Amino acid sequence: MTMRKLLIVTAVIFAPFIARAEVVGSVDTTFKVFGPDHKIVVEAFDDPDVQNVTCYLSRAKTGGIKGGLGLAEDTSDAAISCQQVGPITLSEKIAQGKAEGEVVFRKRTSLVFKKLQVVRFYDRKRNALIYLSYSDKVVEGSPKNALSAVPIMPWSR
Numbered sequence: 001m002t003m004r005k006l007l008i009v010t011a012v013i014f015a016p017f018i019a020r021a022e023v024v025g026s027v028d029t030t031f032k033v034f035g036p037d038h039k040i041v042v043e044a045f046d047d048p049d050v051q052n053v054t055c056y057l058s059r060a061k062t063g064g065i066k067g068g069l070g071l072a073e074d075t076s077d078a079a080i081s082c083q084q085v086g087p088i089t090l091s092e093k094i095a096q097g098k099a100e101g102e103v104v105f106r107k108r109t110s111l112v113f114k115k116l117q118v119v120r121f122y123d124r125k126r127n128a129l130i131y132l133s134y135s136d137k138v139v140e141g142s143p144k145n146a147l148s149a150v151p152i153m154p155w156s157r
Contacts, residue, residue: 020105021045021057031061034043036063047104047120047129049094052086054148055131066098073110076135076142080118086146088129094122104131113137127152 021043030038043132047053058079062072093099105118114137121130129152134145 015126016140020048020106023086024056030063032064035065035069038063045105045118047082047131049091049099049102049104050088050120050129052084052088052155053129054083054085055080055082055118055148057116057133059107059109073114074116074117074142076109078116078133078135078144078146080131080133080146080148082129082131082148083148084150084153084155087137088152090122090152094120095124097124098130109135110137124148 022045024042026039026041027084028037028039039061040054040058042058044054044056047055060075060077064072066072075079091099101119102119103117104120107116108114109116114135116133116135118131118133118138121132122128123130129150131148131150133146133147135142
């Protein structure tokens with residue numbers, strides 16, 4: 001029973017560290033003698049609530065000894081580009097504006113306090129989905145942000 005509790009507690013603690021994105025590629029930006037190089041990582045993720053929207057996120061990843069051990073804090077620099085990859089049907093919740101600012105992606109960028117997030121908005125007037133990426137901290141966030149709009153278009157095969 002004790003081992004089971006330990007596994008549950010461990011899963012709850014480390015669940016936020018599980019990424020929902022897949023790495024597409026990366027480029028090194030600074031050579032580090034000890035530990036991995038600083039790099040820009042490109043990741044792809046699908047909107048969990050809107051089928052056929054894929055977002056590509058590029059973000060800085062700190063290397064060096066601290067980065068290699070997972071102790072470094074990544075910078076708040078990120079860019080996002082989202083595309084329609086098939087026919088889109090909005091859920092009633094999104095179409096009615098009840099999911100405004102809903103988090104669709106979250107990635108920790110420091111050991112404890114900082115995370116990169118992507119939130120979704122629906123612009124009913126222009127029939128478009130808007131994805132905003134930004135970084136926040138427990139004490140102080142960053143005004144650095146990036147935006148991508150996906151106009152919902154008819155899709156033919």
